[in-house]
Amino acid sequence: MDYLAGLNTEQRAAVQQIHGPVMIIAGAGSGKTRVITYRVAHLIASGVDPFNILVLTFTNKAAREMRERIMHLVGPEAKNIWMGTFHSVFAKLLRVEADKIGYPNNFTIYDTDDSKSVLRAILKEMNLDDKLYSVNFVLNRVSAAKNNLVSWQEYQNNEQIQADDFSSGRGMLGKIYETYVNRCFRAGAMDFDDLLFKTNELLKLFPETLNKYQHKFKYLMVDEYQDTNFSQYLIVKKLAAVNENICVVGDDAQSIYAFRGANIQNILNFEKDYPDLKIFKLEQNYRSTQNIVNVANSIIANNKEQLKKNVFSEKETGDRIKVMRAFSDNEEGKIVAEGIMQERSTKGLKWHDFAILYRTNAQSRSMEEALRKLGIPYKIYGGLSFYQRKEIKDLIAYFRLTFNPNDEEALKRVINYPKRGIGDTTVDRIIVAADKHQLSPFEIILEAPRYLEKAPAQLMAFATMIQSFQVLTKTQSAYEAALYIAQHSGLLKDLYEDKSVEGLNRYENIQELLNGIKEFSEREDLEEKGLDVFMQDIALLTNDDNDKNKDADTVSLMTIHSSKGLEFPQVYVVGLEENLFPSQMSLNSRSDLEEERRLFYVAITRAETKLSISYATSRFKFGTLISCEPSRFLDEIDAQYLELDFTAKPAANSKSDYDDERTAWGRSDAFSKPKPKTTTSAPVKTTSILAKAHVPSANFKPSDTSNLQVGMEVEHERFGFGKVISLEGNKPDIKATIFFKEIGQKQLLLKFAKLAIV
Numbered sequence: 126m127d128y129l130a131g132l133n134t135e136q137r138a139a140v141q142q143i144h145g146p147v148m149i150i151a152g153a154g155s156g157k158t159r160v161i162t163y164r165v166a167h168l169i170a171s172g173v174d175p176f177n178i179l180v181l182t183f184t185n186k187a188a189r190e191m192r193e194r195i196m197h198l199v200g201p202e203a204k205n206i207w208m209g210t211f212h213s214v215f216a217k218l219l220r221v222e223a224d225k226i227g228y229p230n231n232f233t234i235y236d237t238d239d240s241k242s243v244l245r246a247i248l249k250e251m252n253l254d255d256k257l258y259s260v261n262f263v264l265n266r267v268s269a270a271k272n273n274l275v276s277w278q279e280y281q282n283n284e285q286i287q288a289d290d291f292s293s294g295r296g297m298l299g300k301i302y303e304t305y306v307n308r309c310f311r312a313g314a315m316d317f318d319d320l321l322f323k324t325n326e327l328l329k330l331f332p333e334t335l336n337k338y339q340h341k342f343k344y345l346m347v348d349e350y351q352d353t354n355f356s357q358y359l360i361v362k363k364l365a366a367v368n369e370n371i372c373v374v375g376d377d378a379q380s381i382y383a384f385r386g387a388n389i390q391n392i393l394n395f396e397k398d399y400p401d402l403k404i405f406k407l408e409q410n411y412r413s414t415q416n417i418v419n420v421a422n423s424i425i426a427n428n429k430e431q432l433k434k435n436v437f438s439e440k441e442t443g444d445r446i447k448v449m450r451a452f453s454d455n456e457e458g459k460i461v462a463e464g465i466m467q468e469r470s471t472k473g474l475k476w477h478d479f480a481i482l483y484r485t486n487a488q489s490r491s492m493e494e495a496l497r498k499l500g501i502p503y504k505i506y507g508g509l510s511f512y513q514r515k516e517i518k519d520l521i522a523y524f525r526l527t528f529n530p531n532d533e534e535a536l537k538r539v540i541n542y543p544k545r546g547i548g549d550t551t552v553d554r555i556i557v558a559a560d561k562h563q564l565s566p567f568e569i570i571l572e573a574p575r576y577l578e579k580a581p582a583q584l585m586a587f588a589t590m591i592q593s594f595q596v597l598t599k600t601q602s603a604y605e606a607a608l609y610i611a612q613h614s615g616l617l618k619d620l621y622e623d624k625s626v627e628g629l630n631r632y633e634n635i636q637e638l639l640n641g642i643k644e645f646s647e648r649e650d651l652e653e654k655g656l657d658v659f660m661q662d663i664a665l666l667t668n669d670d671n672d673k674n675k676d677a678d679t680v681s682l683m684t685i686h687s688s689k690g691l692e693f694p695q696v697y698v699v700g701l702e703e704n705l706f707p708s709q710m711s712l713n714s715r716s717d718l719e720e721e722r723r724l725f726y727v728a729i730t731r732a733e734t735k736l737s738i739s740y741a742t743s744r745f746k747f748g749t750l751i752s753c754e755p756s757r758f759l760d761e762i763d764a765q766y767l768e769l770d771f772t773a774k775p776a777a778n779s780k781s782d783y784d785d786e787r788t789a790w791g792r793s794d795a796f797s798k799p800k801p802k803t804t805t806s807a808p809v810k811t812t813s814i815l816a817k818a819h820v821p822s823a824n825f826k827p828s829d830t831s832n833l834q835v836g837m838e839v840e841h842e843r844f845g846f847g848k849v850i851s852l853e854g855n856k857p858d859i860k861a862t863i864f865f866k867e868i869g870q871k872q873l874l875l876k877f878a879k880l881a882i883v
């Protein structure tokens with residue numbers, strides 16, 4: 126078969142091994158995802174019904190791309206494969222089965238904001254100290270419990286958990302968990318973790334349902350297996366138990382979600398779970414140049430915990446990795462933007478050949494500003510989704526209420542928006558009555574005179590309005606219903622009347638949503654296209670899924686976490702500073718620090734031909750300028766693969782030590798500052814930048830370089846011996862490009878460079 130020619134021997138063997146359990150644990154860029162893609166194509170070509178295949182990917186975007194490739198290989202049949210993230214696939218399954226576990230099939234999916242709002246209300250009612258019980262902390266605990274399949278009952282009955290909670294003064298966590306679960310249940314809502322927790326519950330309590338899906342999904346495949354949590358692991362294990370046709374691929378060195386409960390044990394367990402397991406090794410990296418692969422290997426070697434593997438590249442050696450220093454975050458943005466501009470024009474690349482990766486979302490600001498200044502088109506991935514904007518959430522809350530009037534968070538959001546004279550006190554009373562009578566707030570409103578002392582007429586009007594929407598959606602198309610709701614809720618008018626720039630923007634966003642719904646209701650490939658269907662997975666969509674201009678030529682900006690699995694010809698990894706990357710929170714334990722290092726490994730291995738790394742010596746953080754030290758990760762890279770570029774000048778108005786050539790041009794002092802005493806990995810023998818420091822000759826004395834000529838041999842205080850390659854600019858700002866024997870090519874401003882002509 127033709128397509129098998131696109132695989133190496135080992136990849137082909139893994140693709141052809143369609144029966145029984147298969148595991149591939151291999152380094153970045155070695156073709157793991159490619160193996161899954163080809164394997165699915167091969168299954169279909171071998172006669173397997175696409176309806177019997179389940180593929181779990183890391184993002185919906187990855188699933189979409191994989192589906193397109195499979196269609197390319199085997200044709201339109203590929204449409205019928207179940208393919209997507211764990212959350213989207215099992216939300217789809219629960220839409221069919223949720224009634225079995227007491228949920229409406231049109232259950233709402235609560236997003237993180239909804240979950241936090243529920244918890245905030247509970248914490249307030251229970252009068253708990255918001256320092257001990259911060260919403261984020263509580264949500265993390267509940268989430269961790271669910272991802273480890275610990276129900277609230279088990280939580281409360283587990284002596285160890287209880288002892289730990291009480292000793293930290295947080296003895297009420299079990300009660301909060303219970304109340305939270307009951308609130309969500311009453312609202313007919315599942316949060317993100319519930320989508321997996323409830324799937325487990327369903328498969329456990331209903332053997333016949335489990336059996337049905339075991340026979341449906343005869344072939345299972347999981348990409349990025351290293352980042353599955355216990356809940357996901359168990360679903361996969363159960364579904365695969367009958368046919369055992371399961372193939373997982375991953376890379377322990379890229380496990381970056383331990384903080385969310387991902388468990389490396391899932392890889393180790395896999396061998397125990399399936400004694401007949403066939404393991405395939407992939408060692409050749411097809412993505413990156415040798416220099417990039419070598420740098421990645423030298424970084425990850427610093428981690429103690431890792432499965433040993435060989436990774437090599439047969440591509441060209443490639444450019445050295447460029448390390449760029451900036452004096453501030455804004456200047457870092459500028460250097461990166463200018464770098465992209467230059468690389469694009471000299472190498473004839475497209476904007477979409479470039480990606481900028483950062484540790485935290487906040488770093489995108491300075492990058493965006495710089496790109497905008499130069500008119501470089503860009504797109505931020507994984508940021509705030511279109512569906513998370515306030516006005517969009519408001520309208521969607523009306524849709525949610527229409528289909529699930531018990532949805533308490535949607536109700537709270539719009540009961541008095543646009544303003545209709547229902548005050549907070551009335552809402553509080555409704556919630557108290559709902560708790561007391563074990564009803565949903567909407568049920569209380571419907572019979573307000575019976576349950577509330579004071580029942581304003583506006584309440585009945587609100588309930589009647591929602592009911593009129595319910596009637597409407599039964600007969601109208603998704604678009605007609607949505608437009609009607611936007612108009613009759615008063616939302617469209619409210620936004621229309623706001624003539625500020627933001628108001629106009631919000632109004633346009635609502636129009637965009639309505640246009641999207643219109644397109645949806647006109648789709649010919651769908652049998653069901655009501656507003657309820659459109660609504661189903663909206664909470665799971667990210668802005669990458671709403672990508673209208675997906676073929677647009679733009680530079681990609683994203684966090685390293687969201688770059689997993691992707692590749693770009695040129696990658697800029699920014700913000701390589703202590704306390705930022707590695708993050709401050711990771712400095713207290715070896716395992717957290719190792720996770721940060723794996724994150725750095727992920728970042729580096731996204732690059733195909735050129736990798737640039739940058740750091741700033743000062744940065745705005747929470748409104749104040751702080752000074753920063755270069756990341757320890759820079760020291761861990763073998764210096765032979767690096768090209769230092771310290772040519773950036775500080776902005777005229779910024780405070781700097783530019784006059785002191787030692788820090789302005791030489792090796793940054795910060796490289797040699799003692800590291801804070803934290804748990805770090807065992808030192809690994811690398812030739813660090815420090816170790817390579819040049820010791821000036823005994824008679825070294827900076828000379829007058831105003832008559833420097835191309836071809837002259839020079840000695841630099843720290844860069845060592847080199848030869849002048851070119852000179853440009855006018856006095857007194859002449860720049861010299863010098864090739865140094867030890868560290869490679871550099872550009873220096875002569876008036877500051879301490880050079881001796883030899």
Ligand code: ATP
Pocket residue numbers: 131132133136151152153154155156157158159160376379410411412689690691692730
């Ligand atoms: P990651 O760990 O980053 O997810 P991966 O192991 O999934 O990486 P892929 O994305 O599947 O790697 O492959 C990396 C790149 O190498 C892709 O562009 C892929 O098409 C290419 N590639 C993989 N195997 C081959 C091959 N045998 N021949 C040509 N190109 C290949």
Ligand code: MG
Pocket residue numbers: 157158159348690
């Ligand atoms: Mg991959």
